[in-house]
Every structure is written in C-alpha cells, then in structure tokens.
Amino acid sequence: xxxxxxxxxxxxxxxxxxxxxxxxxxxxxxxxxxxxxxxxxxxxxxxxxxxxxxxxxxxxxxxxxxxxxxxxxxxxxxxxxxxxxxxxxxxxxxxxxxxxxxxxxxxxxxxxxxxxxxxxxxxxxxxxxxxxxxxxxxxxxxxxxxxxxxxxxxxxxxxxxxxxxxxxxxxxxxxxxxxxxxxxxxxxxxxxxxxxxxxxxxxx
DNA sequence: CCACGGATTGGCT
DNA sequence: GCCAATCCGTGGA
Numbered sequence: 001x002x003x004x005x006x007x008x009x010x011x012x013x014x015x016x017x018x019x020x021x022x023x024x025x026x027x028x029x030x031x032x033x034x035x036x037x038x039x040x041x042x043x044x045x046x047x048x049x050x051x052x053x054x055x056x057x058x059x060x061x062x063x064x065x066x067x068x069x070x071x072x073x074x075x076x077x078x079x080x081x082x083x084x085x086x087x088x089x090x091x092x093x094x095x096x097x098x099x100x101x102x103x104x105x106x107x108x109x110x111x112x113x114x115x116x117x118x119x120x121x122x123x124x125x126x127x128x129x130x131x132x133x134x135x136x137x138x139x140x141x142x143x144x145x146x147x148x149x150x151x152x153x154x155x156x157x158x159x160x161x162x163x164x165x166x167x168x169x170x171x172x173x174x175x176x177x178x179x180x181x182x183x184x185x186x187x188x189x190x191x192x193x194x195x196x197x198x199x200x201x202x203x204x
Numbered sequence: 205c206c207a208c209g210g211a212t213t214g215g216c217t
Numbered sequence: 218g219c220c221a222a223t224c225c226g227t228g229g230a
Contacts, residue, residue, distance in 0.1 A: 048211065057211070059226095067226055085223030087212050104211055140212050182211055 010164045015075030015094055015157065019101040022075070022094045023049040023193055027175060030165040031108055033146040038116055040146050042108030042136055043167075046194035046201045048180045050091070051101030056185035060100035070154045072100045078155040078162060080148060087140030090148050092157065092164075106181075106192070108136045109200040110145075117145035138202045170195070 010029065015022060032041040050058040051071065059068045059081065070079045071093055079091040079102050091102040110117055110132070117135055118126050121144050126132060136142050143149070148162070155162050177190040181203065194201045 050211070059211080062227080065227075081211080082224070082226090083210055084212050085210090085225075089211060091211085106211085138212070180211070184210090 007165045007167055009158070010076075010166055012074075012076050012158055014164075014166075015092065016096060017075070017094065019049050019051060019094050019099075019103070020191070022092070023047050023103050023191070024172075024175065025169055026092065026103060026105075026164075027193060027195055028167045028170050030111060030167060031105065031146075031162075032165060033148065033162050034160055035147070038113055040113035040117055041111045041165075042142075043111055044105060044107075044164075045109050045198045046105075046107035046137075046192070048104040048106055048193075049101070049191040050104060051095075051099065054186070055189065055191075057180065057183040057187075058100070058102075060102075064100075068100070071102045072098055075099075075101075076157045078152055078157060080143070080150055080153045082150060083140075088143035088149050089139040090143055090152070104139055105142060106139050107194070107200050107202045108142055109198065110135055120147055121145045133199055137200050 026044050026047050029044050030041050031044055032039060051060050060071050064072050070077050074097050075094040077093045079093050080088055082088055091104045093102045095101045121135055136145050157163050174196055176194050176196050178192045180192045
C-alpha cells in the first residue's frame with residue numbers, strides 16, 4: 001500500500017521530545033512537500049542530530065541569532081539554512097522552547113513525484129537508472145529536488161505545506177550510528193543515523 | 205566595515 | 218582525491 005495514503009501526519013508531541021529519541025524515530029518516516037496539485041515525498045533514510053550545550057558543531061552553539069532563532073523555539077518547525085553559497089539544507093527542530101536542537105535530514109528515498117524531483121534536480125528526465133540514486137542522497141540534493149529554499153524557513157510541520165507521515169518505528173538493529181559528515185568540531189559524536197543497507201544513504 | 209569560512213556538490217586529475 | 222563555486226551569517230576592528 002502507498003505509505004502516503006495509510007498513515008497520519010505527525011503531531012506536535014512527536015517533535016517536542018529529546019533530540020536523539022526523535023532522530024531515531026525520524027528514520028523511515030515520509031517527508032512530504034505539498035505543492036498543491038503536486039505532492040513530492042520520500043522516506044527518510046539518513047539524519048544527523050545537532051544542538052545542546054556541548055555540541056560545538058551546532059548552529060546554536062554560540063547562542064541565539066536571527067539565523068538560528070527557529071532552532072531555539074519549540075519542536076516541529078523547519079530550520080532551513082544556506083551554505084557554501086550554493087545549497088540549502090533542511091532540519092526538523094526538536095525539543096522544548098529554548099533547547100536549541102534540530103535534526104538535519106541528509107537523505108531520503110523518493111516515494112511520490114519522482115519525475116518532478118528529477119526535473120528540479122537535473123532539468124530533464126532520468127537518462128540512466130543509476131541517476132535515481134543521485135536524486136536525494138544528500139542534504140543539498142533534497143532541498144533542490146523538493147524546491148525547499150529560505151522561504152520555507154520556520155514552516156510549521158504540523159501544517160499542510162511540509163509535513164511528515166507516521167510509519168512504524170524501526171528497531172535499533174536496522175539503524176547504523178556513525179560520525180557526522182563535513183564538520184570540524186565535536187566530530188566524535190555518533191549522531192549520524194542511517195538505515196542499514198539502504199541504497200539512498202549519502203555515504204557508508 | 206571587512207574578512208573568513210561553512211552541517212555541500214560536482215567536475216577534473 | 219582535490220578543489221572551485223558563490224552567498225551570507227558571524228565575529229572582530
């Protein structure tokens with residue numbers, strides 16, 4: 001059965017829990033970008049947790065600024081940032097007011113709207129089968145294929161524009177806990193979580 | 205005001 | 218494996 005038709009939208013209380021709890025349970029959930037007639041969606045297969053008093057790699061480490069203020073709010077909102085002059089990345093804010101924690105969505109497995117995602121990414125149809133795996137296997141690629149930009153900063157994930165659909169919670173033995181990618185601080189935390197053996201994960 | 209560099213990606217050696 | 222692209226948030230003068 002199509003997972004988009006068989007599960008409910010995640011509510012506020014899913015997001016307001018502790019960072020790593022939410023990170024684990026985000027795996028396997030369906031991310032939906034609702035563009036009206038067209039709905040783009042994918043299963044979350046890789047995430048990274050950020051935030052808390054000792055995580056120097058988190059954007060919240062230096063305190064509240066205009067850029068990161070949504071991360072300091074209550075869970076269930078979207079934190080979008082722009083980096084390297086080229087890419088957007090999207091995060092799910094977690095926890096209570098003031099926590100400053102969020103989870104970067106690093107890779108999804110396309111479910112619906114694959115043709116549209118392909119056009120958003122490459123400006124054309126798929127040419128080779130292999131390209132299917134290059135659609136959404138990275139944080140910048142997700143935002144490009146789903147057309148998520150700065151204007152989606154702060155969107156309420158309990159609304160109907162961008163949201164998550166509930167799915168079965170996965171067991172720990174299906175999840176790999178590893179070091180985060182592309183950071184220079186707090187590099188030893190095993191806060192990158194991904195689905196074991198999933199071909200849409202950004203790297204092993 | 206200015207300088208620095210980044211939670212990335214894609215192309216080339 | 219190396220590096221440029223290309224913007225803007227952040228921090229120091």
